[in-house]
Amino acid sequence: MSSTEQGTSSAAPAEPTTAPESAAAPEVPESFYYVHGKDKVVHKVSAGALQHSALIHGMISNLGYTEEQAKANPFPFENIDGDILQMVVDWCNQHKGKPTPPEDTNLPKQKEKLFDLVLAVNYLEIKELLTYCCKQVAMMVKGKSPEEIREIWMIPTDAEDEAAEKEAKKRAGKEAAGETAAAAGDAK
Template sequence: MSAEAAPVVVDAAAPEGMYYRVAGNDGVEFKVSELAIQQSETLNRLITTMCYTAEDVEKKDAIPIENIDGETLKLVFEWCEHHKGEAIPEDDDSVPKNVVIPEFDAKLMEIDNEKLFNLICAANYLNIKQLLNVSCKKVANMAKGKSPEELRVIFEIPTDEEDEAAEKAAKEAEEKEAKEAAKKKAAEKDTTDKDAEKDVQGTSSSA
């Protein structure tokens, strides 16, 4: 997005009261309520580091999230607004996670695999523990009882043969590019040599 273009602003769920402006890496901005932001430890740390206050919301630039796009952030903040005020799970690996996916979350995650994995990565980066729990549970449910071949299809995992073919194609493309570069360099050298020869001949004729 150009510097002159106005940002696209999306209200995750029409937050009331104190809110923050957060921008994805594609320039899409979101207004997110203070209570919803608390679901993300990463954003809470950013706000503290930036000394962001209620008076700064419209004065300062939006809080930048460089590696998450607007489409994914929209899902993240819809989840955060719906679950604002809820307790954040404690980090305790000694307690098995018996995760139940609420109806709202299940509907939110009715998306294709690429978007689901983007959501998981975003939840992990923003340290939104419960969103990470339910999204990973969704993937676990998808994989449950499936054969390796079925998992390849579901998660679009390439076979060994496909990996080898892709590697071979990449190598051939690299070799072709190297040959073309060498050919171009040789042609340029030939042109330079001919020009130099003409200069020498011209100098000899003048003499």
């Protein structure tokens, strides 16, 4: 599991927790990195766990941070809610160094968070977790009628779509008019 700390990204992270190793195995120091979401809570995650995320793995590979540099520069993911990032970090830690089984029981269960979780996992490019999440979304409508699918996937009706489109156009028009007025004001 990851260590989390309340506060800003500059807060000192907790000491890394190390897994017990057999006496025969050589001691290889594990490197850790730090990430935070919208809530600024810093999560300490091992490089092994972060390998699940193609995005972060690519960042790590290119940066070549030392432990000290990593501590000082946590990766900010301002577009991800803190609790969602916690779920993702937990999952990455649980699956560190091992492939995900087809039916993974250690996956986030909070269905109400599924939408945000999918977006976060897609952004962080965690392929295996994304596949599972998409499967969860697809499974929601198995054996359902068109009306039930509309409710579950919150599909707006044509009338609602048209109204939303009109509203969006109206808003865009107002914004454009506002910008024109502001520009005219600046010019004066």
